[in-house]
Amino acid sequence: MVVAIYKTELNTGRALLSNVTWDTLEKLDADLAETGARLTYLDGYLEIMTPLSDAHEEPKKTLGLLLEIYMLMRNIRFYTRGSTTIGMKELGARKEPDDSYSLGTRKSVPDLAIEVTVTSGGIDTLEIYRRVGVREVWFWEDGVISVYCLRSTGYELVSKSELLPELDLRLIEFYSRMADQYDALNAFMKLLM
CATH class of the missing domain: 3.90.1570 (tt1808, chain A)
Known part of the structure; x- marks a missing residue:
């Protein structure tokens, strides 16, 4: 599994990853379940946002x-x-x-x-x-x-x-x-x- 960090914005608590499979998305979703992170996915790109201000x-x-x-x-x-x-x-x-x-x-x-x-x-x-x-x-x-x-x-x-x-x-x-x-x-x- 190769996941590339496409873009991160530390001030906003947002990261955009590329080459993410659906299985990886589901694993991350389970791993981040208690953190309040929001996951958005489209065609191998995954945006992780946390925390919501x-x-x-x-x-x-x-x-x-x-x-x-x-x-x-x-x-x-x-x-x-x-x-x-x-x-x-x-x-x-x-x-x-x-x-x-x-x-x-x-x-x-x-x-x-x-x-x-x-x-x-x-x-x-x-x-x-x-x-x-x-x-x-x-x-x-x-x-x-x-x-x-x-x-x-x-x-x-x-x-x-x-x-x-x-x-x-x-x-x-x-x-x-x-x-x-x-x-x-x-x-x-x-x-x-």
């Missing part, structure tokens, strides 16, 4: 809570999947979304995946989601949400969610940037009433 976790949680409040207040049936690993060996792809949701019914592949981006570069996340068949992917970066919808040719950047077309993403962005999470959630909920 407050700069990542706080907006991720706030964004998820805002979305869940919206769906509850609008009686949209959803099932949160959190960061459940999706992908498989046959696809040559695997990812743990920051958050994910199935709308309407429980599904093995979520309809919506959310990624909070605090560092850039690394593995092509959209290619992983395309192979798996996730219908919509949101990227939150510096308080701005970019929405990608799956098409037959790949993902297309769109101006609003097709899964939740009535949702005003600019409001979600505004409340996700508020300094106090409780105040943000409370104000957003009052706005929806």
